[in-house]
Amino acid sequence: MVRTIAAVSVVDALADDLRRRLFSGDLPSGSPVTEALLAEDYNVSRSTSKAAIEKLTTEGLLERGAHKSARVPVLSIEDVRDIYRTRLRLESSALRELAAEHRVPASAAAANERVRQAGAAIAAGGSIAAVEPDMQFHASLVEAIGSPRVERMYRSLVDEVRLCMAQVQGRSLLGVEQIAAEHQEILEHLEAGDAEAAVACLDSHLGRARERLAEAIRASR
Known part of the structure; x- marks a missing residue:
């Protein structure tokens, strides 16, 4: 073809x-x-x-x-952990700023709704459908603080992040309902102004994906 x-x-x-x-x-x-x-x-x-x-x-x-x-790169366990660790640093900083203003970015809420909607496609066997709206959710949090330099740093990670997320969803390591629920919890903590709770939720959210992907890579060797 x-x-x-x-x-x-x-x-x-x-x-x-x-x-x-x-x-x-x-x-x-x-x-x-x-x-x-x-x-x-x-x-x-x-x-x-x-x-x-x-x-x-x-x-x-x-x-x-x-x-x-x-x-196409074969991501090592060390690659995955470093990518997710760097994400956590940048996204945590954004969450603290947003929580200080009790601000929930509309773009993040809309992206999470698209994550939920991806559930139908995933149920039909298209697990990769959640990757883009999931990425948009996290990118929206960073973009919402309005720092071009932080955005540039985050964008430099975006493609590697997508590769990780494609592997996570492609291997069906996390359920979309769980992803959307954890996103929603982060947004609720932002609205309440609880920065540390939002960061703790993000840490757990990213950490689970990181370790499940790392374990899948280890098992495939």
């Missing part, structure tokens, strides 16, 4: 579609992503395929050793 992509910028469009496939689980950990395969799948030149691969490699979504083809 030849895939077609919009010709906005062929390299960018190809990179965008590869990101979508990575986050949807269509390209699982360890999958090779070669110039020849992309050129055939998308009917583009090898130079276009190479540029798209280099773009995603720079973002950390693909990895390539010396004289080797690119592959």
Whole structure:
């Protein structure tokens, strides 16, 4: 099957579609992503395929050793723990600021409603459907404090976070109802102005996902 992509910028469009496939689980950990395969799948030149691969490699979504083809990274337990630890630092800071103002971002509440709605898709076998609204929930909390620099730091993590979340949901390690309930608890603590309770809930929420993914990686070795 030849895939077609919009010709906005062929390299960018190809990179965008590869990101979508990575986050949807269509390209699982360890999958090779070669110039020849992309050129055939998308009917583009090898130079276009190479540029798209280099773009995603720079973002950390693909990895390539010396004289080797690119592959989807296989996250180690140490990678997962460091990514989640960094998330916790940034998101906890945002929660404390929001709680001080008793502020519940409307965008976070809306994202959590989409997490709940994803339950139907997940029940039908599409567990990956919760990844994007789940990510939007957490990103909304960071964005709500209005710091461009903190947002930039968080965005630098976003793609790796999505890879983790895609693996968590792709492995059905957490139920969507539980995710949505814990999100709601965080929002309720913000509204009450209880920063430490919100952070404790976030720590438990992220820690559970982190450790279940770490255990799944350990078991698959």
